[in-house]
Amino acid sequence: MDLQVIGVAGAALGGASHLGYFIDGEHHKNAPHYVTAALTVPAFIFLGFVRTLGQNAFVEAARATSVAVISYAGALCLSMAIYRTFFHRLRNFPGPLALKVTKFAHLYNIMKAEHAPRDFEFRDKLHSEFGEFVRIGPNELSISAPEALVKILGPGSKCTKGEYYDDIAVGSNSLHYERSKELHGIRRKVWDRAFSAKSLRGYEGRMLKYADQLIEQFRSHKGKAINAADWFAFYSFDIMGDMAFGAPYDMLLDGKPNPMATIVQQGSVILGPSGPIPWILPILNSIPGAAKSIKYEPESPDLFTYLLEAEKIGSHPIHKDPKWLVGDSTLVIGAGTDTTTITFSYLFYYLARYPEVQEKLFQELKQYYHPGTDAEFRDLANAPYLNGVIMEVLRLNPPVPGGILRKTPSEGITVGDTFIPGGVTVSACLWTISRLESCYEKPLEFVPERWGEKPEMVLNKNAFAAFSLGPMACVGRQFAMMELRNLTSRIISEFSVQFAPGEDGSAIMNEWHESFTMHVESLMLQFKRRDENF
Numbered sequence: 047m048d049l050q051v052i053g054v055a056g057a058a059l060g061g062a063s064h065l066g067y068f069i070d071g072e073h074h075k076n077a078p079h080y081v082t083a084a085l086t087v088p089a090f091i092f093l094g095f096v097r098t099l100g101q102n103a104f105v106e107a108a109r110a111t112s113v114a115v116i117s118y119a120g121a122l123c124l125s126m127a128i129y130r131t132f133f134h135r136l137r138n139f140p141g142p143l144a145l146k147v148t149k150f151a152h153l154y155n156i157m158k159a160e161h162a163p164r165d166f167e168f169r170d171k172l173h174s175e176f177g178e179f180v181r182i183g184p185n186e187l188s189i190s191a192p193e194a195l196v197k198i199l200g201p202g203s204k205c206t207k208g209e210y211y212d213d214i215a216v217g218s219n220s221l222h223y224e225r226s227k228e229l230h231g232i233r234r235k236v237w238d239r240a241f242s243a244k245s246l247r248g249y250e251g252r253m254l255k256y257a258d259q260l261i262e263q264f265r266s267h268k269g270k271a272i273n274a275a276d277w278f279a280f281y282s283f284d285i286m287g288d289m290a291f292g293a294p295y296d297m298l299l300d301g302k303p304n305p306m307a308t309i310v311q312q313g314s315v316i317l318g319p320s321g322p323i324p325w326i327l328p329i330l331n332s333i334p335g336a337a338k339s340i341k342y343e344p345e346s347p348d349l350f351t352y353l354l355e356a357e358k359i360g361s362h363p364i365h366k367d368p369k370w371l372v373g374d375s376t377l378v379i380g381a382g383t384d385t386t387t388i389t390f391s392y393l394f395y396y397l398a399r400y401p402e403v404q405e406k407l408f409q410e411l412k413q414y415y416h417p418g419t420d421a422e423f424r425d426l427a428n429a430p431y432l433n434g435v436i437m438e439v440l441r442l443n444p445p446v447p448g449g450i451l452r453k454t455p456s457e458g459i460t461v462g463d464t465f466i467p468g469g470v471t472v473s474a475c476l477w478t479i480s481r482l483e484s485c486y487e488k489p490l491e492f493v494p495e496r497w498g499e500k501p502e503m504v505l506n507k508n509a510f511a512a513f514s515l516g517p518m519a520c521v522g523r524q525f526a527m528m529e530l531r532n533l534t535s536r537i538i539s540e541f542s543v544q545f546a547p548g549e550d551g552s553a554i555m556n557e558w559h560e561s562f563t564m565h566v567e568s569l570m571l572q573f574k575r576r577d578e579n580f
């Protein structure tokens with residue numbers, strides 16, 4: 047058997063499959079098939095050679111198979127590398143060569159980071175080396191020009207969600223994962239109703255209940271060191287569990303994590319036993335009398351109430367699809383827990399680090415915080431320094447710090463003077479933009495006043511996008527702001543906060559990792575009652 051001929055044929059096939067098939071379009075959904083093919087096809091080729099060469103020619107068949115496979119794979123990779131480097135529509139954008147050729151180089155760079163993997167930190171470095179537009183993948187750009195935020199995410203943007211959203215969806219549906227603008231818009235109306243001004247008022251009782259439980263725990267610890275990051279996580283999970291499923295996880299009462307909550311957050315088990323078999327819901331619904339038994343009537347409306355209402359009266363099929371019901375209920379846990387936990391953790395880190403900020407906030411709250419009154423939440427919405435502190439935390443430590451991945455429309459987009467062709471994955475690196483001197487005076491300093499009495503310190507208002515922008519921006523923004531304002535006021539009015547002995551905040555600043563949102567490990571604080579001496 048002529049191995050040279052086999053080699054040439056394999057290489058020709060490799061080049062042809064790149065140029066004829068892999069060169070363009072979305073292939074991420076087929077990845078498992080490609081892996082299966084890579085594992086099985088060589089076996090079939092081997093058997094084919096054995097058949098051709100005879101039963102005793104195993105060694106020769108193995109050699110021929112190796113030549114065929116290696117020449118195919120080699121030519122495929124070579125063709126990709128040459129095309130991506132010299133001919134791709136992004137060839138003129140700067141960036142490290144390895145990243146232009148393969149995303150594995152991007153992954154390798156993040157994984158080898160000194161601390162835990164942080165994509166935005168890597169990108170931040172790339173922007174300081176290569177400028178505002180950096181090619182960070184064969185078909186991907188990271189952008190640090192502030193105007194990219196509005197262009198990519200803002201109202202009227204023609205960009206759509208990137209392939210990434212299919213990958214994280216792993217077979218489920220939800221508002222967050224939906225890439226079709228039309229379907230997203232239809233479902234978003236239900237969510238908008240669930241977070242309207244009227245609905246938000248209905249959630250105040252829930253927030254107060256869990257704030258009470260957290261305060262009670264702080265009191266019982268009598269000023270001893272506690273891991274505040276854990277307690278803020280318990281608070282966030284209990285509220286979101288209540289919002290999604292009408293029942294808290296009781297983490298605040300138990301003082302420990304609830305394993306179910308972690309699983310639900312990771313999206314594995316949803317809506318109790320119906321999670322793995324969501325098709326059971328319509329079957330139950332169709333059995334006379336069974337629908338009554340799964341009637342859902344919480345004391346006050348929660349997100350599930352609005353989702354079920356849409357299922358009952360909504361005309362579009364997605365409202366009836368149990369996969370959406372399951373996905374959206376889980377989404378509220380995923381979207382509303384890490385984000386608020388992180389923000390509370392950083393907020394109290396800054397208050398402990400800057401006692402003068404804490405004191406100024408304490409003084410302001412005397413004027414704006416009226417617990418137990420009807421206007422409790424409304425008054426806090428108008429407290430300038432409190433809002434400034436929250437904004438500044440979100441500016442310096444946005445919970446989603448890297449890029450929100452979008453795909454450019456077929457006609458491309460122009461950011462500043464730079465044209466970006468269609469079908470390219472783009473993201474604006476919020477971490478870098480939030481620290482630009484062109485956007486903020488003294489960008490690395492924590493200055494809450496820039497959002498109130500010193501507006502001249504914000505040089506570009508469009509640079510703030512912690513909740514993202516446009517029609518796919520955070521639907522829970524107002525809910526999150528209510529939580530942040532109310533619980534912070536509640537704590538600061540009763541307690542003074544300081545670092546526990548041995549804590550200097552370096553863990554929260556250095557030892558966290560990013561997985562879409564950021565995760566903080568530990569923040570040891572002491573909450574001491576202002577009216578007592580312990």
Ligand code: HEM
Pocket residue numbers: 221222223234377378381382383385386389444445446450511512513514517518519520521522523525526
């Ligand atoms: C400080 C707190 C929060 C921050 C900084 C934040 C930030 C964000 C960001 C940046 C996005 C856009 C993600 C993307 O496009 O991929 C987003 C989406 C979303 N957030 Fe939040 N979030 C916060 C709290 C919450 C809370 C408390 C809830 C629920 C009560 C929530 C529910 C959602 C949902 C459902 C989406 C998807 C919206 C859509 O695709 O239309 N978030 N959030």
